[in-house]
Amino acid sequence: MKKVLILYYSQSGQLKNVLDHFIAPLQEDSTLQCEYKEIKPGKPFPYPWKFYEFFDTFPESVYMDGCEVESLDLDEEYDLIILGYTVWFLSPSLPITGFLQSEQAKKLLHNKPVITVIACRDMWLIAQEKMKSLLREAGARHTDNVVLTDQGKSIYTFVTTPRWMLTGKKDAFWFFPKAGVARNEIQDAARFGKRLCTTLARDDETKHKPMLKGLNAVNVQGKLIATEQIAHRSFLIWSKLIKKAGAPGSAPRKVVITIYAFFLLILVLTIVPINIIIRKLLYPFRRKHIKKAVNYYEQPSGK
Numbered sequence: 001m002k003k004v005l006i007l008y009y010s011q012s013g014q015l016k017n018v019l020d021h022f023i024a025p026l027q028e029d030s031t032l033q034c035e036y037k038e039i040k041p042g043k044p045f046p047y048p049w050k051f052y053e054f055f056d057t058f059p060e061s062v063y064m065d066g067c068e069v070e071s072l073d074l075d076e077e078y079d080l081i082i083l084g085y086t087v088w089f090l091s092p093s094l095p096i097t098g099f100l101q102s103e104q105a106k107k108l109l110h111n112k113p114v115i116t117v118i119a120c121r122d123m124w125l126i127a128q129e130k131m132k133s134l135l136r137e138a139g140a141r142h143t144d145n146v147v148l149t150d151q152g153k154s155i156y157t158f159v160t161t162p163r164w165m166l167t168g169k170k171d172a173f174w175f176f177p178k179a180g181v182a183r184n185e186i187q188d189a190a191r192f193g194k195r196l197c198t199t200l201a202r203d204d205e206t207k208h209k210p211m212l213k214g215l216n217a218v219n220v221q222g223k224l225i226a227t228e229q230i231a232h233r234s235f236l237i238w239s240k241l242i243k244k245a246g247a248p249g250s251a252p253r254k255v256v257i258t259i260y261a262f263f264l265l266i267l268v269l270t271i272v273p274i275n276i277i278i279r280k281l282l283y284p285f286r287r288k289h290i291k292k293a294v295n296y297y298e299q300p301s302g303k
Helices: 014-028 051-056 058-062 094-100 103-109 125-137 154-167 183-187 190-201 222-245 251-285 287-298
Strands: 002-008 032-038 080-085 113-120 141-149
Touching (some): 014 032, 014 080, 051 154, 058 222, 094 103, 094 125, 113 125, 125 141, 125 222
Parallel strands (some): 002 032, 002 080
């Protein structure tokens, strides 16, 4: 009997819901044993977030200063590991980063096939690049990546996602759609589990190749690649300024966070709409470059 370990950290419960549907076929397979483990930070993060607590995680998230996490009660060997994570400020969440930087994770993941599963808004490329780096450092074999993104258009999620995180409300309002991944997409995640039942029966997890190709596991929006790269460069600068201002929770740090929040608001109201227009105008001239970048970010599972 093969053993599959599912690791995750989910505040709102959405990622856990995705994983529940993802592994449902695996749990029904008598030749497989699934083990769920939630990664728990030493100091729990709030949900919904308070404003300053939310932004106080910004610098450490960007620079991947992972938080302390509780040790997990795990077996020594697993045939496949499924790692579910959410994105904080274009980076893996702090509990996930903290776990992957731990000695326990390095022993657990060494030379093991790992499938990453992401549930977030539509900007996840930089976070996945950081995740790949963490997995390499742990000696893991990254076989596949699955991404489910918010149902609303990018411009809407600038409002719906922060509202959800800060209030816990994800319902539709005014002209804004409901926040989060669409229900039918979450339910349809079972297709990945069905494929894994077949590939695990063939021992494909040992063959150093993707197992989820052809299932539309990821959908890279080429027009957002440059936007995300620019945003990350800005994040690096502001994160450094906030860290230099003081320790987490300190008054000087809150002052810089307040300035940054106003900067973000102005950015969303002015620069972001202009950037969308410019991207559309330049797209025909950058089509080949964007296609090459899309092909790269779609790996290893492709569409």
